[in-house]
Each structure stands twice: as C-alpha cells, then as structure tokens.
Amino acid sequence: MTETTRTLPVPGAVGELYDRLTLSAMHDGTFNPNVHIGYWDTPDSKATIEEAMDRLTDVFTEWLRVDGTSHVLDLGCGVGGPGLRLVSHTGARVTGISVSEEQIKTANRLAAEAGLADRAVFQHGDAMRLPFADDSFDAVMALESLCHMPDRQQVLTDVARVLAPGGRLVLTDVFERHPRKEVRHPGIDKFCRDLMSTTADVDDYVALLHRSGLRLRGILDITEQTTLRLAEELGKVATAQDRPAAMNEGNFDFTEDAFRPSDLAGVDDFGCLLVIAERP
Numbered sequence: 001m002t003e004t005t006r007t008l009p010v011p012g013a014v015g016e017l018y019d020r021l022t023l024s025a026m027h028d029g030t031f032n033p034n035v036h037i038g039y040w041d042t043p044d045s046k047a048t049i050e051e052a053m054d055r056l057t058d059v060f061t062e063w064l065r066v067d068g069t070s071h072v073l074d075l076g077c078g079v080g081g082p083g084l085r086l087v088s089h090t091g092a093r094v095t096g097i098s099v100s101e102e103q104i105k106t107a108n109r110l111a112a113e114a115g116l117a118d119r120a121v122f123q124h125g126d127a128m129r130l131p132f133a134d135d136s137f138d139a140v141m142a143l144e145s146l147c148h149m150p151d152r153q154q155v156l157t158d159v160a161r162v163l164a165p166g167g168r169l170v171l172t173d174v175f176e177r178h179p180r181k182e183v184r185h186p187g188i189d190k191f192c193r194d195l196m197s198t199t200a201d202v203d204d205y206v207a208l209l210h211r212s213g214l215r216l217r218g219i220l221d222i223t224e225q226t227t228l229r230l231a232e233e234l235g236k237v238a239t240a241q242d243r244p245a246a247m248n249e250g251n252f253d254f255t256e257d258a259f260r261p262s263d264l265a266g267v268d269d270f271g272c273l274l275v276i277a278e279r280p
C-alpha cells in the first residue's frame with residue numbers, strides 16, 4: 001500500500017477523535033495540557049515525559065523568534081498547553097485553531113484559569129481553510145498536527161498567505177525514514193489508522209515549501225530526541241498506561257487491536273521531523 005492509496009484523514013472525524021480523547025482523559029485523570037511527543041535533548045537526559053513535552057514547546061519558541069509584540073498562529077492547538085506556555089514565556093499573543101470543539105472549550109478555560117485569556121484565544125477551525133486575513137501573523141507553529149491534515153500543500157500555501165513577510169513557520173511532523181522498507185512496519189499502519197494520520201517524506205517538505213512560496217530554513221530529523229525516546233520511556237511504565245492517554249477507557253472505542261505506543265518501540269524507520277521555514 002502506498003500513502004496515496006491509504007485512507008486520508010477527514011477533518012470532521014479527526015475533530016471527533018480529539019473530542020473523545022479530551023473527554024476521556026479528563027474522565028480518567030490522565031489529562032495533559034500537551035498532546036504531543038516530548039523532546040529529550042540528549043540520550044542521557046533524565047527529563048520526565050511531562051518535562052520533555054514542555055521542552056518541545058521551548059524548542060519551538062527558540063526557532064520561532066517571537067517576542068511580546070508578536071502574534072502567533074497555533075495550527076492544531078490541542079488543548080492549548082504549548083500556546084499558553086509560549087505566551088507566558090514570551091508575552092506574544094497566540095491564536096489557536098483546532099477541529100475539536102472539546103479541545104477549544106478546554107483551551108479557552110485553561111487560558112482563563114491562567115489569567116492569559118487576553119493574550120491567548122482558541123477557536124474552532126480547519127487549517128486547510130484558514131479564516132484569517134493575509135499577512136496577519138508574525139509566526140506560525142504546528143506541533144504534530146500536519147499528520148492529520150489530508151492536504152499538506154494546501155495548509156502550507158495558506159500558511160504562506162497569513163504569515164507576514166519575514167515571519168517564521170516551525171512545525172513537527174511524522175515521517176518514514178529512508179531507506180523505506182518494502183513492507184511497512186505494522187505499528188506504523190496502526191498509528192496512521194487509529195490516529196487518523198499520514199506520514200510525510202523528508203523530500204516532500206523541500207518541494208511542499210517551495211511550491212507554497214515559503215523559504216526552507218532548516219529540516220532536522222529529531223527521531224532520537226522524540227519518537228524513539230518516547231517509546232522507550234513508555235516501555236518503562238505499566239501496560240495499563242501504555243496507550244495514548246485517553247484510550248484507556250471512557251468513550252473511546254478501544255479494541256485489543258488498537259494502536260499502542262509500544263507498537264512503535266524500537267521502530268527506527270518511523271520518525272519525527274522538525275521543519276523551519278520563512279515567508280520571504
């Protein structure tokens with residue numbers, strides 16, 4: 001099966017998936033303001049998963065180069081953890097969008113509780129139809145959200161439209177590392193199927209950014225610091241927790257065959273890319 005013959009994610013269904021995951025995580029006490037793979041700077045880093053998640057936001061903040069005068073778009077904002085951390089560290093304003101109504105409700109509640117509602121606003125919306133004027137943001141961040149968007153080209157082209165000249169885009173995305181195996185590891189198939197995702201190709205990004213009118217500033221394989229390390233960390237915890245947080249119970253349609261992070265333990269052909277681009 002090639003990526004083009006696999007089922008593409010549908011934004012409405014992705015929104016419903018994240019609605020269920022959000023409600024479930026609140027119900028079973030596993031709620032986390034970050035919905036992403038963490039970042040461990042070094043192989044001997046002792047950071048917990050929670051600390052590594054915050055570290056990923058801080059890596060984004062370093063590359064975004066924003067300050068208290070900036071307005072940042074958070075594309076696929078989750079429940080707002082990364083956006084709120086960026087606001088409190090830089091003073092920037094953040095507007096976040098997600099296809100999940102439950103995530104948006106939660107993100108706005110967390111912003112109000114943190115006293116940041118004047119600088120952080122979260123709204124329901126599809127990244128493939130950005131409801132914003134041209135040149136309206138100084139920077140765009142997308143932490144692990146493009147994998148759910150069926151048309152990366154359309155997203156990046158629209159990002160180029162809403163970014164002001166000189167503004168940066170920083171994103172992470174999942175990809176299949178080369179050389180591709182003839183038969184894809186079943187863990188990758190399960191990940192894509194159950195988390196409604198597609199994988200990118202490192203070469204794709206060069207062409208995607210070029211066609212969108214964005215200038216590539218950097219592309220880094222951060223697999224060792226992210227996916228591989230997360231699978232290792234999760235391997236250390238009990239099996240009941242060895243599932244994406246909200247898959248444990250509640251109203252998620254969990255089956256024995258469902259994806260678990262341990263399905264990707266040691267699978268080094270599944271990785272994570274950090275991409276930095278700029279609107280010329």
Ligand SMILES: C[S@@+](CC[C@H](N)C(=O)[O-])C[C@H]1O[C@@H](n2cnc3c(N)ncnc32)[C@H](O)[C@@H]1O
Pocket residue numbers: 011014015018033034035036075076077078079080081082097098099100103125126127128142143144145146148149
């Ligand atoms: C893995 S979560 C990452 C959330 C957040 N960036 C974080 O790091 O905590 C993926 C996010 O992408 C959002 N998303 C997926 N497809 C989307 C689309 N077409 N438009 C807007 N958001 C989308 C989901 O609703 C979810 O919030």
